[in-house]
Amino acid sequence: MMPDLTKLKISEARDALRKGDLTSVALTEACLSAIEGAGALNAFVHKTPDLALEQAKAADARIKAGESPDLCGIPLGIKDLFCTKGVPSQAASRILQGFKPEYESTVTSQLFDAGAVMLGKLNMDEFAMGSSNETSAYGNAVNPWRRSDDDTALTPGGSSGGSASAVAADLCLGATGTDTGGSIRQPAAFVGITGIKPTYGRCSRWGIVAFASSLDQAGPMTKDVRDAAIMLQGMCGFDPKDSTSADLAVPDFEAMLTGDIRGKKIGIPREYRMDGMPQEIEALWAEGTKMLKDAGAEIVDISLPHTKYALPAYYVIAPAEASSNLARYDGVRYGHRAQLGQGDGITEMYEKTRAEGFGPEVQRRVMIGTYVLSAGFYDAYYNRARKVRTLIKRDFETVFADGIDAILTPATPSAAFGLGEMSHADPVQMYLNDVFTVTVNLAGLPGVCVPAGLDKQGLPLGLQLIGRPWEEGDLLNTAYALEQAAGFVAKPAKWW
């Protein structure tokens, strides 16, 4: 008899399901009841209990028949950015209110084919634009963690804030996230869980609402590194429907978790030592470095000289691509259309629909993107940013050519902050949340965040490892070694 089923990791649940010690229906019911009791976190925004139980029954039958992929019967949460057939999928935007896709994203259909169970859709920043889940049309998702000395509601990070909150609060065993500039890794760090953004092209983007297509990648958010390996395995693979999907074999990531990193070269980039970086983050980084060294890795000081220009390049490229991708929301084919006045024509319909449907941050980015792509500025902004992106990628290629296997950095410049605390800051202050993660998207590399300690207020802090392209297996193994050394087991005290 297992006491609290929702606390199980994917690997533990898988083993118990296969042994017949547990049914997917029981596990799914436990998660559904945890979700019912966690309204205060506002993590699940569309619940699908009937579908979940139906999938769980089918999974139990499959397991009984002796045919059970790793994710068979595992209850998951799905970020609202993924199109799920017949289930609201609105990217946390008002403009997609009522939208029910007639198709299933490749990632979710792969998960369902493997027998995974969907509990519902998860909160996020509108169109994945944000670092605190405060731009969502559903309202804020809330971090299950609180500071030890006060009850301030904290952000779970963003954009995959609902995914982070749900996994940390044991509402589901794992969740899908997406990451354009840090949207898996920053929230994972803010709630003390593991999150990996794979190499660009590993997970199909087909059926995922597009934000910035050259940067967007899906990935898992889980309770530990082993679960990340299992879930990533289920999410990636070649898809002819995404022209940037990589036609490469997917190795067995879990089998690569040996914890042996002897002789690996770990780079410590000096440019990531930012002015004004909190001492606790600096100390955590040094501790993580020591852990990897003690595990037998060789520590090498490296330079990534263009790091400083990653965020400004990102804030040209991502809005430019967003302005183009979001042009499709015109009030004609799906979602919201504004009420029109007497004599309003098609232009008024577009303008009113988009003004009503998009929140302020999305409007801002669409307009910035429009500006940097407009005649006369295209070269000065957009082309220059793409050249800087080439240089940022070259920085990484140079250190990898010198034999570096992985790069260790802090995950975020701070622990989770209070909801509303940044509301008077200018937009750029919020953008600085992604300072350590955004380089990885610009270079198309895999990056994983692992919880590594608590700050003096009792909040989790994470470290990031960046790997060589397509070497997620090796990267996860290094993360596994770091996880074992850090021994992070803290959980938020339940208040919700």
Added chain:
Amino acid sequence: MSIDVETAARVAKLARIKVAEDALPALAEEFNTILGFIEQLGEVDVDGVEPMVSVTPMRLPRRQDGVTDGGMQDKILANAPDAREGFFAVPKVVE
């Protein structure tokens, strides 16, 4: 470079987002904050550097230019705010 109210209005128009007259000065100010941040890119020596087209060095796949899908008018119209007689309906575009 500084964005004035007139430029902000022009950008909003190009983006097809209605912005009220009295919201334009604040919008222009936000643009200037963000563009001020982006201006740093001007410090980088990009002479002879190719602008990135694809982050992973791969050739885009090709396929036969043939019909592979179709015949799902109902599904395509299912989410339309206004669909009539098998078409998307919009306000009159030609007089």
